[in-house]
Amino acid sequence: MSEKEQAARAAAGTGQSGKSESGRPDMSVTIAGVTLKNPVMTASGTFGSGMEYSEFVDLNRLGAVVTKGVANVPWEGNPTPRVAEVYGGMLNAIGLQNPGIDVFIERDLAFLSQFDTKVIVNVCGHTEEEYLEVVERLWDQPADMLEINVSCPNVKQGAIQFGQDPKCLEDITAKIRRIAKQPVIMKLTPNVTDIAEMARAAEAGGADAVSLINTITGMKIDIEKRQFVLANKTGGLSGPAIRPVAVRMVWQAAQAVKIPIIGMGGIASAEDAVEFMLAGASAVAVGAMNFHDPYLTEKVIDGMEKYLVRHSIGAARELTGAVR
């Protein structure tokens, strides 16, 4: 603990760490040396490049904006229908449509760098070379961290193997870590038998953090038309329906590794975010529920602060892994 923090703790007189001089809880968290003003991020692919939701949310208030997956060149993505609602959630098979790294840097990163928030760039690719090319292009760019999507269930070849085989995951993590200038977050897929093993593989490869969970592969059939609802047949399930699975996996990963964990999967309220933190997450991301409530990220931040006050907890980071 820093001297400043100790002083703050003494001033607050709570006997707990972190409470700021104002008496308000300290919402900041530090992940791989990057300090976020609060633990609330956006989940990749559910918040565009931030631009789309900047009409609703003050981006300056967010802990970080995590951008939609970007590849070395533009990707067309999958045919439509790409989305379907299901009980308590939704399926998506966007297929990682993106404008490619050049446009992303010129337009989206330039836009985001006007805001006082951290920017985490989510990276996708079909092959090792494609991932590495994007990572390299980001060397001198205003990105605070990289999140590597080795787990997208909607892209036919490539990514899924990296994310589902521990050896491949460790390997690609090490290669990315070697050339990346920013801290590297490996985003884990829940579509595996043992999430702890995957978290350990990422850690062994040198990941600075892991984020989980990505979507769970699902399917919906229109029984009247007797056809798949999604053109891709399968899609990734997200939303409140997956939350208990995600909380369990965050907890298992937290038992397995020392690196920080960013937890996500169906967060719909501050209470849900707190649950992920208690399970072992150092930060959280709000995903599909942005579609239900475009103001949700700010509500989660405010609600988490209220929770800390209500429980006389001095700092958000004290929640991490508090339930064992």
Added chain:
Amino acid sequence: MKKKTTMTVTDIRYLAEGICSMTLRYPEGEAPEEVKPGQFAGLYPNDADKLLPRPISICRWDPEKKELRFVFRVAGAGTASLAAQKAGDTVDMLGVLGNGYNTGRLAGKKVLLLGGGIGVPPMLELAAALSKEPGTEVTAVMGYRDSDMFLTEELGKYARLLVATEDGSAGTKGNVLDAVREHGVKAQAVCACGPMPMLRAVKRYAMEEEIPAYLSLEERMACGVGACLGCVTKTAKVDGHSHVRNARICTEGPVFGAEEVEIG
């Protein structure tokens, strides 16, 4: 400015079998400055397990009363829940969304409005807007399944109205283009909303007639605001936002020039 607003139901009733009309009033000071014909809103079912807004076209905008009217088909659980609301209830709404029709481009012309089934409602606001443009001659040709029609009386106030029914129980037997041909309607521009086969036929018709066509497209949506990339349509050229040949119907659309989109 897009926002999610809690609206109050001021009127709700069925216009035909399974076709519900719902009017929602903005709270004081929340109404947008401008609502364009062809824009839509995302209506949230009052149902905890339903998360996504249902995209529904704006059928009427009353800037005095700050009321938006929607006319929708009860298609599934979400629209059923919306249709079950009563006057005085509240409905959360994300709006207003999409680009809408460029009425300036249509002003002073002979304009043909084509609506098929649940593509009829947005044509009412468009007809009303065009009726205020001097020198604009509007013919609205609306297609229904049968004589259980809706919005015909209101459309008749703003446009010359022709109808087509699939079973021939009212107007021309067949589709909207059959009615156009039967009546020898000639126009300098066409605006259409309806099922995809109809839009394809309208695109061909406009090419034959060498007139511009503006089509309102539909796709399953999640966010409604351009963030999820769920609702794309194939475009003829690389789209300025996506940098691939896909445009977001919720943001770049739902109204596209027929030549801009590849709808087959």
